[in-house]
Amino acid sequence: xxxxxxxxxxxxxxxxxxxxxxxxxxxxxxxxxxxxxxxxxxxxxxxxxxxxxxxxxxxxxxxxxxxxxxxxxxxxxxxxxxxxxxxxxxxxxxxxxxxxxxxxxxxxxxxxxxxxxxxxxxxxxxxxxxxxxxxxxxxxxxxxxxxxxxxxxxxxxxxxxxxxxxxxxxxxxxxxxxxxxxxxxxxxxxxxxxxxxxxxxxxxxxx
Amino acid sequence: xxxxxxxxxxxxxxxxxxxxxxxxxxxxxxxxxxxxxxxxxxxxxxxxxxxxxxxxxxxxxxxxxxxxxxxxxxxxxxxxxxxxxxxxxxxxxxxxxxxxxxxxxxxxxxxxxxxxxxxxxxxxxxxxxxxxxxxxxxxxxxxxxxxxxxxxxxxxxxxxxxxxxxxxxxxxxxxxxxxxxxxxxxxxxxxxxxxxxxxxxxxxxxx
DNA sequence: ACAAGAAGCGGACCCTCGGTCCGTATCGTA
DNA sequence: TACGATACGGACCGAGGGTCCGCTTCTTGT
Numbered sequence: 001x002x003x004x005x006x007x008x009x010x011x012x013x014x015x016x017x018x019x020x021x022x023x024x025x026x027x028x029x030x031x032x033x034x035x036x037x038x039x040x041x042x043x044x045x046x047x048x049x050x051x052x053x054x055x056x057x058x059x060x061x062x063x064x065x066x067x068x069x070x071x072x073x074x075x076x077x078x079x080x081x082x083x084x085x086x087x088x089x090x091x092x093x094x095x096x097x098x099x100x101x102x103x104x105x106x107x108x109x110x111x112x113x114x115x116x117x118x119x120x121x122x123x124x125x126x127x128x129x130x131x132x133x134x135x136x137x138x139x140x141x142x143x144x145x146x147x148x149x150x151x152x153x154x155x156x157x158x159x160x161x162x163x164x165x166x167x168x169x170x171x172x173x174x175x176x177x178x179x180x181x182x183x184x185x186x187x188x189x190x191x192x193x194x195x196x197x198x199x200x201x202x203x204x205x206x207x
Numbered sequence: 208x209x210x211x212x213x214x215x216x217x218x219x220x221x222x223x224x225x226x227x228x229x230x231x232x233x234x235x236x237x238x239x240x241x242x243x244x245x246x247x248x249x250x251x252x253x254x255x256x257x258x259x260x261x262x263x264x265x266x267x268x269x270x271x272x273x274x275x276x277x278x279x280x281x282x283x284x285x286x287x288x289x290x291x292x293x294x295x296x297x298x299x300x301x302x303x304x305x306x307x308x309x310x311x312x313x314x315x316x317x318x319x320x321x322x323x324x325x326x327x328x329x330x331x332x333x334x335x336x337x338x339x340x341x342x343x344x345x346x347x348x349x350x351x352x353x354x355x356x357x358x359x360x361x362x363x364x365x366x367x368x369x370x371x372x373x374x375x376x377x378x379x380x381x382x383x384x385x386x387x388x389x390x391x392x393x394x395x396x397x398x399x400x401x402x403x404x405x406x407x408x409x410x411x412x413x414x
Numbered sequence: 415a416c417a418a419g420a421a422g423c424g425g426a427c428c429c430t431c432g433g434t435c436c437g438t439a440t441c442g443t444a
Numbered sequence: 445t446a447c448g449a450t451a452c453g454g455a456c457c458g459a460g461g462g463t464c465c466g467c468t469t470c471t472t473g474t
Contacts, residue, residue, distance in 0.1 A: 017421055017470055042335055045460060056424030061462060128249055128335045133383035160398035161405075163384070167374035176340035177370070191367035198368075199405050224441055224450060252431060263453030268433060 024063045026053040031074055032120075041123035046070075068127055075124050075137065078117050082109055086144065099151045104196045106145055107165055111192055114174045115185055121171035132170075141166055152200065161199065168195060231270045233260040238281055239327075248330030253277075275334055282331050282344065285324050289316055293351065306358045311403045313352055314372055318399055321381045322392055328378035339377075348373055359407065368406065375402060 016024075030053035034044045046067055050057045064070040091097040092105035114121045125132040132138055142162050149158040169192065177183040223231075237260035241251045253274055257264045271277040298304040299312035321328045332339040339345055349369050356365035376399065384390040 019470070020422060023423085040336060046462085047460075050424090057461090058424060058463075059422080062422075067461070126335055126338075128333055129247060131333075131379035131383055133379060133387075157398045157401050160384075160395075161402060163380060164371075164375035164399075164402050167377055167380055168371035170374055170377070172338035172340060173370060173374055176338055177367075180340075188367075191364045192371075194364050195368060195371050195406070198408070199402070201405070201408060226440070227451060230452085253433085254431075257453090264432090265434075265453060266451075269451075274432070 020063070023053070023055050023059050027055060027060055027063060027070070028074060028077065029053070031070060035074070035119045035123055038119060041119055041126055044123075068130075071120070071123050071127065072135070072137075075117075075120055078120060079113065079137065082113055083140070085109070099148050100200060102148050103145070103152075103165075103200060104193050106141075106148065107169060107192060107196050108189055110141065110166070111169045111174065111189060114169060114171050115178055115188075118171070118175055118179060122175055125171040138166070155200070165196065165199065168192060227270070230260070230262050230266050234262060234267055234270060234277070235281060235284065236260070238277060242281070242326045242330055245326060248326055248333055251330075278327070278330050278334070279342070279344075282324075282327055285327060286320065286344065289320050290347070292316070306355045307407060309355050310352070310359075310372075310407060311400050313348075313355065314376060314399060314403050315396060317348065317373070318376045318381065318396060321376060321378050322385055322395075325378070325382055325386060329382055332378040345373070362407070372403065372406065375399060 027049060031044070031049045034049060034052055035041060038044050046060055047057055049070070050060050053060075060070065064073055085093045086106065086109065088094060092101050093109055097105065124135065124137075145165065146158050146162040149155060149161055152158075155161070174188075178185065178188055234256060238251070238256045241256060241259055242248060245251050253267055254264055256277070257267050260267075267277065271280055292300045293313065293316065295301060299308050300316055304312065331342065331344075352373065353365050353369040356362055356368055359365075362368070381395075385392065385395055
C-alpha cells in the first residue's frame, strides 16, 4: 500500500506547539529557582517543579524525558556562555592562548562556574546510577582540556592529567570546601591555581 | 531507691545474642557477594540482600541502621587491613617513610583498593544525599595524607592538595577508566604515580 | 472562519524501594 | 523448666520517579 507520507525523511520532528515551548520554559525557570534555594538537590522533586511551574507532572516528563534530562537542560543553559567563551572567546579562556596560560584559566572557569551554580552542579553530578563521566558535558571539558595539555611539550599522560585536574573541581568537593567548611572563594581559586601550577611545573617550569 | 544496677556505666549495651551476630555476619557476606557481582550498586536492594542472606528485611535494619550503615560496615571490613598497613606497617606505606616516598605509596594503595573493590567503593561514594566528604573514612584518608604533605618542605596548600590528590582516585573515575574504558590496571597506577610526582616536583625536586 | 485532527495537557495511578510495626519464635538464665 | 529479654520476619507504609488516558488547545487545510 502506497502510504503517502509527505516527508518522513531525516527530520521526523516538526516544530513544537506554542504552549509546549512556553511550558518548557516555565519548567526550566521554576526548576532553576527551586534548585537555587534548596538545601540539597534531592529535596527537589519532580512534583515540586511541576507545581512551581504551574504544570502537570507528565508535561515535565514529556518535555525532558526524565529527571536527568531536565537537569541536563538546566545545566546546559547555564553553561552556554562559558562554553562559548572557551570555544571562541578572547584570551585567556579562548583558543588563541598559550597552553601554559590556558590550562589554569580553564580550570578557574570551571571552578567559578561550580561556585556560582553549586546546587545545580551538585544535582548533575550527584545523579545516582550513571557516573558524571558519561555526561556529554564532562566529555567536552575533558576533551578540551586534554587537547590543550597535549600541546605542552614534555608533559606526558595528558588524558589522565585532564581527568585528575577536573576531579579537583568536582561539585561535591567544591560544595564541601566552599559551602560546608566556609573556605572563601578567592582562597579556593588561589589554591586551585597553585595546584595546577605544580602539575604543569615539571619540564617547562620557566616563568 | 538503691537500684542495684551492676554496671550501668558507659557501656549500656550488653553483648548481642548468638543468632544476632550470626545473622549480621550472613548479611555482610551476602551483601559482599551481591555488590561484587552486580551491574550497578543501586541495583542491589535491601530486600535482595535480606533474601540472599536468608533473613528478614527488618533484621538488616536492626543490625546496621540503614543502607548507608550496611555499606559502611562492609567497606570498613574490607579496608581494615589497608588501614593497619598505613598506621603501623612497614615502609613504604607505614609511618617511618620519607614523605616524598610515602605520598605516592598512599595514593597507590587507595587506587589499588578501589580497583579491587570497585562496586563497593562506588556504592559508598555514590550514596546520594550526603557527599562522600562527610564519611569517616574520607576524613581519615585526608587527614593522613595532609599530615604527610605538610612535612614536605616548600610545599604549600597541603590541605587542598590532599583533597585534589584524593579526588584523582574517586571511585567513579576509577570505574570509568578501568571498568568502562578498559584502561589496564598497571597503566592507571603508572599514570597516577606520574601525576603525583608532578604535584610533588616543585620546590623539593632534587632526586 | 471553521472543522478536523494532531499535539499537548494534567492528575490519578502504578511500581519500586527504603524504612517501620508488631505478633511470634528463640535465646539466656535462675 | 519456666520466664523475661532479645531478636525475628514479613506485612505494611510513605515518598518519589515515571506512565496512562480522557479532555483541551493549538494548527492547518479549505
